[in-house]
Amino acid sequence: MEFIALPVSKGDSFILKDDKYNYVVDGGFNESGITAMVKEEIGEQDIEILICTHYDEDHLNGVIGLIKSTIDINEIWLPSIFAGAEGYLDEYSALFDNYESEYEDENDEELLSEIEDFKEEDGISVSTNKRKKTYRMRANLRKVYTKILPRIKKLLEACRQRKGKSTIRWFKYNHWHKEYKVHNYPLIGLNCEEVKVIRPYKSLGALILDLTLINRMGLVFKYERKKFPNVLFCSDSNFVFTGRRKSNKVYLKEKSIVTAPHHGAEENKNVYKKVIGKSLIYVRSDEQTTLRPCKAYKRLRLKYCTICNSSSTHRKVKIKYRSGAWFTMNRPCRC
Ligand SMILES: [Zn+2]
Ligand SMILES: [Zn+2]
Incomplete structure (x- = not known):
C-alpha cells in the first residue's frame, strides 16, 4: 500500500494505492496539471474511485481536470448537494454571469430572510448583530452565485461527458457519526x-x-482493510458530526495515516482530540501561510507536509507500507 500527497499549489489531492485499486481524494486548486501529477503515480492504470x-x-x-482527462475512472463520488443544486444551475446561470454588474441588492432581501428562517429551524444560532449578519450573508450570496454554483455546474457538465464510462455516486452529509459502507469498497463514510x-x-x-455551511459538511472517509492500517481523509471537516460528547471519537488502528x-x-483543532490511535501519521498539504498550521x-x-513554513517549494509526500511498517524518503514536517 502507498499513500501520496500530491504537491498541489493550494488545497488537497491525495492518492491511495492498495493491492487492488487506485483511489484519488480531491484534486487541488488547479484544473490543469493535476492529470500529469496523477499519471506520474499510476501510469496507465485507472482510478477506481475519485472523490x-x-x-x-x-x-x-482539480477534480474537474481529472474528469475531463483521458484517465479511466470507474467511479466518481460526489456530495449529493451538487445533484440537489442541479435544478437551479440553468435557472440562475444568467445571474452568475451578470451578478456583479446588474444584480440589485434589494432582490436579495427576501432570500436573506428566508435563509435566516431556515437557520432558526435547523437550530443554527443567528447572530444578534443584524448589520454584520446581513453583510456576511450578502458576501455569502455573492460567493454562491459567482463562484460556487458555476463551479458545480462545470463539474456536473464534465461528469455528463463521461456518461456510460464512470459510475456517479452521491453522498448525503449526515450530521452524526455512523459508519456507512459502500458496496464492497474499503472506503467508509463517517x-x-x-x-x-x-x-x-x-x-x-x-x-x-x-452551500455556506459546506466546509463543515466536507465528506469524511476512512479506508478500512484487515491487513492494512487505516487512512482517514478528513477534508476540511471540523468533526462537528461527532457531537459534543467527549466520548464520541474516531478510533483508528496503530500507525494509521490521517490527512490534516x-x-x-x-x-479545526478539535479534530486532533477526536481522532484516536497509536503512532498516527499526519499528512498536510496546501499553501504556505502564517496562520497554518x-x-x-x-x-x-x-x-509530513507538502510544504513546510520553512521551505519555499512544494514536494510530494510519498509513504509506502511494507511488512507492517511505513517507509518514506520524505523529511518529517518542520512547521
Ligand atoms: Zn480546503
Ligand atoms: Zn510542515
Missing part, C-alpha cells in the same frame, strides 16, 4: 452515506444555506 469532498475550489478544480434518490432543494434559500483537517487550520498540529509527533 470530491466538497465544493471549495482548492479541492474541486459523516455521509450513499443516496440513490436525490430530492431537489425546496428553494434557493435552502440550497444557499447548505482543513490543511491544519486553527478552527495551528499549534495543535505542530504538537503532533509524526507528521
